[in-house]
Amino acid sequence: MSAFGWIHRGLVIAVLVVYAVALRLGWDLPSAHHELVPPSVRSSPGGYRSFHFWHSGFMGGK
Amino acid sequence: MSDTPQSLRCPGCGADVPLKLGNSLVAICPYCRMAIGRGNLEKLGKVAELIPTGTKLRLHTRGTLGGHHFELVGRVQLRWQAGVWDEWYASFDDGREGWVAEAQGRYYVTFLVPGCTPPPLADLHPGGRVALAGVGDLTAVDFKTAELASAEGELPEGLTPSRRTVDLEGDGGVFATIDYGDGTEAPEVFAGKQIGSAEQHLSHTAESPAPAAAAAGGQKLVCPHCQGPIDVRIPGQTKRVTCAYCHGLLDFSSGALRYVAALERLQQEPKIPIGKTGRLSSTDYLVAGYLRRRCTVDRVDYDWEEYLLYSAAQDAFFWLVASDGHWSFVRSISAGAVAQKGGIAIFEGKRYRKFSAVVATTVSVLGEFYWEVAAGETWFADDYIQPPLGLSCERNDEEVAWSQGSYLEPHEVEKAFGLTGLAAERVGVGAMQPWPHAGEVRPLRRWSYAGTAAIWIFSIALGRLPTTLTELKLPPLPDPVAFQSGWAEYVPPVLGDGGVNDGGLAEAALLAPVPGQPVELAGTSEAVGSQSFLSQPFDVPPHENMEVRLQADVDNAWAWVGGAIIQKDTGESDSFEVEASYYHGYDDGYWSEGSPIAAAHFSALPAGRYVARFDYEWDPKRPRPSATLTVSSGVSRAWRFGLALLLVWLIPLVRLVQRGRFSYLRWQESNVGLRTGGGDD
Numbered sequence: 001m002s003a004f005g006w007i008h009r010g011l012v013i014a015v016l017v018v019y020a021v022a023l024r025l026g027w028d029l030p031s032a033h034h035e036l037v038p039p040s041v042r043s044s045p046g047g048y049r050s051f052h053f054w055h056s057g058f059m060g061g062k
Numbered sequence: 063m064s065d066t067p068q069s070l071r072c073p074g075c076g077a078d079v080p081l082k083l084g085n086s087l088v089a090i091c092p093y094c095r096m097a098i099g100r101g102n103l104e105k106l107g108k109v110a111e112l113i114p115t116g117t118k119l120r121l122h123t124r125g126t127l128g129g130h131h132f133e134l135v136g137r138v139q140l141r142w143q144a145g146v147w148d149e150w151y152a153s154f155d156d157g158r159e160g161w162v163a164e165a166q167g168r169y170y171v172t173f174l175v176p177g178c179t180p181p182p183l184a185d186l187h188p189g190g191r192v193a194l195a196g197v198g199d200l201t202a203v204d205f206k207t208a209e210l211a212s213a214e215g216e217l218p219e220g221l222t223p224s225r226r227t228v229d230l231e232g233d234g235g236v237f238a239t240i241d242y243g244d245g246t247e248a249p250e251v252f253a254g255k256q257i258g259s260a261e262q263h264l265s266h267t268a269e270s271p272a273p274a275a276a277a278a279g280g281q282k283l284v285c286p287h288c289q290g291p292i293d294v295r296i297p298g299q300t301k302r303v304t305c306a307y308c309h310g311l312l313d314f315s316s317g318a319l320r321y322v323a324a325l326e327r328l329q330q331e332p333k334i335p336i337g338k339t340g341r342l343s344s345t346d347y348l349v350a351g352y353l354r355r356r357c358t359v360d361r362v363d364y365d366w367e368e369y370l371l372y373s374a375a376q377d378a379f380f381w382l383v384a385s386d387g388h389w390s391f392v393r394s395i396s397a398g399a400v401a402q403k404g405g406i407a408i409f410e411g412k413r414y415r416k417f418s419a420v421v422a423t424t425v426s427v428l429g430e431f432y433w434e435v436a437a438g439e440t441w442f443a444d445d446y447i448q449p450p451l452g453l454s455c456e457r458n459d460e461e462v463a464w465s466q467g468s469y470l471e472p473h474e475v476e477k478a479f480g481l482t483g484l485a486a487e488r489v490g491v492g493a494m495q496p497w498p499h500a501g502e503v504r505p506l507r508r509w510s511y512a513g514t515a516a517i518w519i520f521s522i523a524l525g526r527l528p529t530t531l532t533e534l535k536l537p538p539l540p541d542p543v544a545f546q547s548g549w550a551e552y553v554p555p556v557l558g559d560g561g562v563n564d565g566g567l568a569e570a571a572l573l574a575p576v577p578g579q580p581v582e583l584a585g586t587s588e589a590v591g592s593q594s595f596l597s598q599p600f601d602v603p604p605h606e607n608m609e610v611r612l613q614a615d616v617d618n619a620w621a622w623v624g625g626a627i628i629q630k631d632t633g634e635s636d637s638f639e640v641e642a643s644y645y646h647g648y649d650d651g652y653w654s655e656g657s658p659i660a661a662a663h664f665s666a667l668p669a670g671r672y673v674a675r676f677d678y679e680w681d682p683k684r685p686r687p688s689a690t691l692t693v694s695s696g697v698s699r700a701w702r703f704g705l706a707l708l709l710v711w712l713i714p715l716v717r718l719v720q721r722g723r724f725s726y727l728r729w730q731e732s733n734v735g736l737r738t739g740g741g742d743d
Contacts, residue, residue, distance in 0.1 A: 001505065008506050008713040012513040019517060019706040023524035026666030028607035028699060 072096055073103045082122075082135045083153055086216035090136075097213065097221055106221060110212045113139055113146050114317035116298035117164060121215045127171060127257065131155045134162065136215035140208035140225075144434040145301055145315045151217055159218055161252060163239075168378070170237045172254035180240045180249050186228055188462040189397070189455070197238055197253040200230035201397040205460040231398035256396070285310060287321040294430060295337060296350055296372050299379075303430040306336075311427065315434065325437055328426050330354070333384065333481060334369055336429040340479035342391060342470075347371035347380065349479075351429030357420035357443070359733050364420075370431060379432055382475070383467060387484065388492030389475045390452065390467035397464045400453065405734065407446040407453050409466065414446030414453045417493050417732045422456070449728075450496040469494040491728040497721050506714045513710030521703060526696030528609075531600045532674055534691040536593075538615070591682030597674040597693075599630050604669035606695040611661040614642040614680075614689040620656075621687050622679045630671040638662040642689075663699065 021027070068081040070089060074096030079089050081100075089098050090109060097106035123134045136151035150162040152171070160173040178195050186192060186202045193199050209224045226242040238253040280295035290307030294300050294314060301315040302322070309327055313320040332352040334340070339348050351370035356363055366385035373380065381392035401408040405416035422443040427435055441456040450469035455462065469492065472484035602608070614621035620643035626635040640662045646654035674693050680686050 002499070002502055004499070004713060004717070005502055005505055009509055011713065012509050012710045015706050015709040016513060016516050016520070019702065020520050020524060022702055023520055024605060026526075026605045026607040026696070027702075028663045028665045029701065030662075030664045 070098065070100065070103065073098060073105050074108070081216060082133065083216050085218075086136070087219055088213075088217040088221060090214045090217075092214065099220075109210070109221070112137075112212045112214060113141075113315075115139070115146055115148055115315075116300075116317070117148050118298070119148070119150055119162065119164065125152075127154075130158075132160070134215075136213070136217045138213045138217065138221075139211040141211040142206045142208045146211050151215065160254065169257050170254060171257055172237060172239060172252035175238075175251040175253045178251040178253075180228075180251050183226060183228065183240075183242050183249075188457050188460060192230055194230070194238060194251055194253065197251065198232055198236060200232040200236065200238055201400075201462070202228055203231050203397045203462050204229035231396045233396070233399045235396065236398060283319055285312065285321075286319050287312075292319065293337065295348060296430060296432075299372070299377075299432045300350075300430040301433055302435045304428050306428075311436065313434070314430070323436070325427055328354070328428060332367065332369065332428065333484070334382070334479050338479055342474070342478045345373055345375060347373055347382075347478075349382075349429070350379070351431045351435070352426070353424055353428075353435070354426035355422050356425045357422050359420060365425070370429065381465070381467075382470075386489040386492065387472065387487035388489075388495055389470040389472060389484070390492075390494055391470055392454070392465045392467040395453075395464050395466045397455075397462055400455075400464050407455070409453055409464075412448050412451065414448040414451070416444060416734050417447045417452070417729075418445045419443075419734055445493060447493050449494050452494040467494060469496060490731065491724055493728065493731065495728070497724045499717055499720065503714070503717060503721075506717060510711050510714050514707060517703065517706050517710065525698065526606050528694050528697045529603070529606070531602065531672075531693045531695055532597045533693070534595055534597070534676065536678065536686065536689045536691070538685055538688045591684075591686070592677065592679040593686070594675065594677045595691075596676075599671045599673050600693070602627075602667050602669055602672050603695055605666050607663060607666055607697055607699065608636075609661055609663050609692075609694045609697040610638055610640060610674075611659070611692045611694065612640045612642050612689060613659045613692075615687045616642055616644045616658050618645050618647070619643070619681055619684055619687060621689055623676050623689075623691060624679075625674060625676040627667065627693065628673050628675065629668065630673055632670075636664055636667065638664070663697065666695075 068084065069078045070081060071077070072079050072091040072094060074091055075094035077091060077093045079091050079098065081089060087100060088106065089100055090096070091098060095108045095111065097109055098104070099106050119134060119137075121134055121137060125132055125134075132152045132154040134150045135153050138149045138151070139146055140149065148164065152160050152162050154160065158173055160171055163170045163172070175194070175196050178197065180194060181192060186205070188202055188205060190202050191199055192202055204227075206227050206229075207224065208227060210221055213221060222243055224244055226245070228240045228242070230238040230240070232238070235256040236253070237256050238251060240249055240251050242249045280293050281297045283292045283294055284290070285292050285305040285308060287310045288305060288308035290305055292303060292305055292312070294303055297314075297317075301313070303312050303314050303319070304310065304325060305312060309325045311322045311325050313322050332349075334349050334352075336349055336352060339346055341347070348371065349369050350372045353368040353370070354365060355368060356365045358364070364385075366383060369382040369384075371380040371382055372378075379394075383390045383392055395409065399409060407414045407416070420443050421440055423440045424435070424437055427437050441458055444455045446453040446455075452467040452469075454465045454467060456465075457463070472488060476482060476484050608627065610623075610625070610627075612621065612623050620641060622639065622641045624637070624639035626637040628635040640660040642658050642660040643656040644654070644658045645656055646652070676691050678686075678689065678691070
């Protein structure tokens with residue numbers, strides 16, 4: 001079997017493993033804006049406000 | 063066939079002429095060459111001495127065909143513009159009489175087909191299909207005008223000085239000859255088939271001994287032009303040979319060398335020397351001859367080389383063809399076995415696509431040949447391909463010949479003939495060159511199919527059903543907000559000069575709102591086109607991805623949501639933002655862009671109690687659009703499935719692209735229009 005054949009086998013196996021793990025653990029690609037805000041930040045004076053608070057207002061659209 | 067001895071007295075010399083048949087019309091006196099009409103012992107004239115042709119057959123040779131014994135009782139030698147051939151009159155023990163012909167090591171046995179009327183000669187052309195009653199559909203392959211050269215033994219008919227004949231071939235070795243004679247009598251059709259080697263069917267006797275075997279190494283002769291030594295390696299078959307010293311073309315069809323013409327010196331020596339032997343597919347071949355041929359397309363000359371190979375074991379000729387460093391092994395096939403339909407030729411169930419149509423000219427000649435080769439001879443040559451195989455049809459006004467080639471890797475030729483460096487001479491993609499990775503395709507596909515099946519199985523076995531964790535429906539203002547699942551409007555407090563942190567307090571108040579009751583806090587959101595909402599706590603299951611989905615009733619408007627999923631126990635939050643905007647109108651036709659639905663996704667959160675906060679914004683100049691905000695878990699994600707499928711098929715797809723590119727490059731060399739390639743591999 002050629003190198004391509006071995007690479008292909010390895011790739012298929014790796015894809016299946018990752019796919020199974022992704023399904024099992026609920027992995028997903030984060031979409032839109034996504035960040036983790038720890039409690040320390042949220043609790044600091046003036047630290048945590050909602051997006052709405054800090055956001056000057058979404059100016060999207062046409 | 064009769065074994066009863068008969069004889070007649072020759073009216074020419076008085077000798078006793080032995081006879082085998084009781085019904086032959088003509089006998090040739092072996093002593094004075096007189097042709098004798100048996101009816102009244104009429105002298106029909108003397109025939110010339112027999113011309114050596116290298117035939118393995120002899121008068122009175124016996125054989126067996128189809129369980130019937132036969133004996134060769136007569137021979138006619140016919141001369142045409144390119145040489146002499148023999149036709150043997152055979153008498154069978156079942157009373158039939160037939161003819162045995164030989165050409166290039168192949169033997170044909172035919173019998174008269176009574177009552178078969180062939181089409182007029184003018185209606186036939188080389189390569190044309192002919193329907194013969196009682197025989198079938200055949201292909202006209204060879205048109206000859208022949209003169210009687212000599213004869214011996216007994217013959218069933220008078221001696222015709224000249225005749226027009228057409229040879230035809232059909233599928234399965236069917237062979238026929240239409241003898242139009244000299245045009246004064248009705249044409250006759252003889253049909254039969256090609257048979258195997260003579261050794262399979264013939265038995266020589268003391269009366270008809272086998273011809274002496276050719277001396278090992280052939281015959282050593284002297285060039286009549288320059289007196290240089292010449293080796294004729296296949297004396298039984300060779301018609302023409304070249305002199306390596308004076309570059310003369312010599313005729314050997316009569317068994318003696320005769321100078322024909324001067325040849326130009328070779329511009330390039332053949333890669334395989336003449337006389338060299340090689341072994342291909344367990345068969346030994348002698349390199350007997352070499353041709354350099356040329357075609358011109360779009361005023362560009364394309365040369366290729368053809369090596370004539372001789373297999374002593376099969377007593378047959380083959381070709382080794384080299385073009386741009388691409389080699390192929392070529393054998394003759396019956397024209398009758400090839401069916402043509404448009405640009406397709408079908409042979410042995412395989413379809414071959416037309417690749418080129420050129421006029422091929424022989425520019426260089428070296429070695430010895432079984433036909434009357436000449437420099438400058440031209441043929442129309444059509445090539446069809448089904449890599450690694452190919453068909454070639456060469457035709458002129460009198461003849462059509464089909465051959466089948468199979469691609470040879472350079473290392474195979476190197477190994478067979480002890481050469482080196484052929485692989486480096488390969489240029490581009492050969493017409494018959496198979497895609498080098500063709501053998502990989504099936505295993506690659508097998509693994510990809512198995513991977514695809516596994517992905518489906520995993521998706522079913524490990525996939526989750528989506529679960530709605532919390533949902534908020536916002537009707538258009540001024541309708542009151544219908545909070546569901548304990549949603550509360552949340553107006554964030556304003557920071558004072560000291561930066562009072564009230565976020566925790568606000569959350570604390572909102573994490574336990576009265577279900578269904580909006581919490582009115584300070585400030586008005588409607589004026590600025592924004593509102594914030596906080597959900598009742600909900601449970602997030604383990605190992606399930608999350609989706610926040612916004613479905614807004616936007617029409618040439620936008621709606622935006624920012625927010626967070628906040629773990630109640632730890633206070634950690636995952637924030638997100640999504641926008642739903644949908645615009646449409648008319649501007650040189652209807653157009654639209656965007657979507658009223660948008661979603662954000664993220665990986666599984668640690669299992670536990672959470673609340674969701676949404677900051678909903680919209681165009682402040684417009685009423686708040688209605689919307690539904692949903693938090694779900696265990697959502698199916700097509701990208702995961704699609705990406706997995708793409709990856710398991712990635713390498714087969716890469717190979718597919720490579721194969722397409724390979725095919726494209728191949729067809730770039732075609733001159734019949736199929737230059738876009740397309741799955742010929």
